[in-house]
Amino acid sequence: MSDLRELYQQLILDHNKNPRNFQVLDSATRSAQGHNPLCGDKVQIYLQIDNDRITDISFQGSGCAISKASASLMTDAIKGKTLNEVEEQFRKFHTMLTDPTNTPDLDQMGKLAVFSGVRDYPARVKCATLSWHTLKAAIENAQTPVTTERDDA
Numbered sequence: 001m002s003d004l005r006e007l008y009q010q011l012i013l014d015h016n017k018n019p020r021n022f023q024v025l026d027s028a029t030r031s032a033q034g035h036n037p038l039c040g041d042k043v044q045i046y047l048q049i050d051n052d053r054i055t056d057i058s059f060q061g062s063g064c065a066i067s068k069a070s071a072s073l074m075t076d077a078i079k080g081k082t083l084n085e086v087e088e089q090f091r092k093f094h095t096m097l098t099d100p101t102n103t104p105d106l107d108q109m110g111k112l113a114v115f116s117g118v119r120d121y122p123a124r125v126k127c128a129t130l131s132w133h134t135l136k137a138a139i140e141n142a143q144t145p146v147t148t149e150r151d152d153a
């Protein structure tokens with residue numbers, strides 16, 4: 001288990017240092033902003049949606065390693081997925097981070113499982129879920145920025 005933790009740690013550090021899909025998406029059809037005032041994390045998500053499928057996604061922002069790595073891994077995980085699949089993935093991700101009795105299905109979670117350890121640090125859960133809440137707002141085309149202090153993140 002400690003080897004796994006170390007591997008997870010490295011993945012988070014790698015995605016923080018070299019975030020994937022870290023750019024403005026000129027072809028974006030929707031976008032949303034998110035803010036986690038407790039930590040100071042800020043993220044902007046850009047989406048291109050065709051026929052209920054996310055055909056492209058990118059993000060910009062600044063914040064702690066967990067928030068940045070989470071946004072980076074999220075963009076990798078959901079590119080090409082349908083909106084239903086994304087919603088299901090978010091539900092599983094949220095459960096993994098908040099339900100202490102949950103045992104994440106590593107096959108289903110893929111690299112997102114790296115955040116399973118965040119559950120032991122409740123203050124960081126919002127860092128890891130910020131990009132997902134912002135993604136949801138982008139899908140819904142929300143006009144007001146997301147803040148983690150206004151929902152059950």
Ligand code: ZN
Pocket residue numbers: 036039040041063064065066067126127
């Ligand atoms: Zn943070």
